[in-house]
Amino acid sequence: MKPAPFAYTKARSVEHAVELAGRDGEARILAGGQSLIATLNMRLSRPTLLVDINGLDGLDGLALKDGAVEIGALVRHAQAGRSDIIAKNAPLIAKAIPHIGHPAIRNRGTIGGSIAFADPAAELPACLVALGGEVVIAGGRGERTVKADDFFTGLFETELGSDDVLKAIRVPAANAATRIGFAELARRHGDYALVGLAAAARAEGDGLADIRLAYFGVGATPVRARKAEAELARGALDDAVAALADDLDPPDDVQETGAVKRHLAGVLLRRVAKQLMEGRQ
Amino acid sequence: MSPQPAHDITLMVNGEAIAESVEPRTTLVDFLREALGLTGSHVGCEHGVCGACTVRLDGVIVRGCLTLAVQCDGRRVETIEGLSDSGELADLQAAFERRNALQCGFCTPGMMLTAQELLAAGGVPSRDTIRAHISGNYCRCTGYHAIVDAIESVAQARAQQG
Incomplete structure (x- = not known):
C-alpha cells in the first residue's frame, strides 16, 4: 500500500523539532524511518506532519562520559555495530545489534528510533532495561532524563509526549565484573523475535549479583523476570526457569501460542545463564 | 488529509544530477520507478521485509x-x-547466470546490491555469513542455495585476484 498524505518539514535544530511537534498534535518525529515508514505504508498510522530530524547536529554522537556510554538518537545500528566504544563498554548492545533487522535496515535505522518506537518484540528496548539505562528527552519544558524501567509504559507507548524528542540513551559502562547475555528465537534471522532475552549481571565470588533479565516478545513492553532473577542469584537455574511461570504471561500472537513462548523463554534462560557464567562476552 | 505541497529536490542518481518535485509521501523506490523510469528496483512488500527495493x-x-x-x-x-x-x-551478474541463482528475477537486483555490500568488505565470508547477510532478501524461486553458491564463488575469485 501507499501512505496517506502528510506534510513534511526538516527540523533545523532539536528545539525546532520540539516546537514543530508541539504545534501539531498529529505530528511524528522521523528518524531512520525503518518502523515508522512501514506503518505509514500499511496505513497503520496517519500523522499529519513528519518532522525529519536526520542530519541535526549533536544527535549522532557516541561517547564514554562519566562512567556511562551515551548514544545519540541518530546513531545508526550499523554505526553502533562498528563502534569500538560500544564493543568495549556496552557489549550487550554489540551482541544484540546483529539481530536487529537486516543489513539494509541497520544502515538506516537508528538507536533512538528503536527505543522511541518501543516495539515489544524489539531488541534494544530490552537491552536498555537489562542494563538499567536511561533516556534523555528534549521537550517543550526543557530536558529531562527517564530511567529505562519507567520509560516503556505500554504497547508502543512510552514516556515520550507529543512534543518530545528523544535525544540520546545512556547505559552504564561495562567493567571487569560485568556479565552480559543475549539470545533470541526468530523464524528468520533479523525478523522480530518470537521470544528474546537480554541480560546483565555483576560477577561476585563464584556467582552473580544485580541480575537483570529483560524479556522481549512476551508482553506489551520489555518484561523483567524478577523472580527468576532472584533464583538465579542463588545459583538455582532450574528454579529460575520454573519461576518464569510467575514472571511471564505471554499472550498468543500470530506466530506462536503463549504456552510455546513461555517454554521458549525457559530455553533462552538456560542459554543466557550459561553466557552470564562464562564471563564477559 | 488532502494532497500536501510538493517539495523540490535535487539529487544524484547513478551519477546524473536530477531535479524533481515530489509529494512528501512518495517513497524513494516509487520515485525511481515512476518519475525516473528506473524500474530495475522492484516494489514487493512495501514494509521492509522482502528486500526487492534495495538501493544505495x-x-x-x-x-x-x-x-x-x-x-x-x-x-x-x-x-x-x-x-x-x-x-x-x-562478475556477480555472470556468477548468478552461471549458477542459476535466479529464475523469475524479481529479487535479483536487490539481492545483488545486498551481496555486493558484503563482498566489498573483502575476504571470503563463510556460507553462514552469506546467508545471514542476505536474510533480508526474499527469493521465492531458488531456495537460496544457488545464490549462496554464486556469492561465494565471486568472493573466492576476487580474493584470488587480490
Missing part, C-alpha cells in the same frame, strides 16, 4: 520503500541500472 543511498544499501524521496534531497542514489552500467557487478 550515499554508498550504503537501504530499503527503497522505507526511505522517502523527499529525504534524498542533496544525496547520492545508486540503483541496479547504474551499478550494472558501470561494470561494478559484472
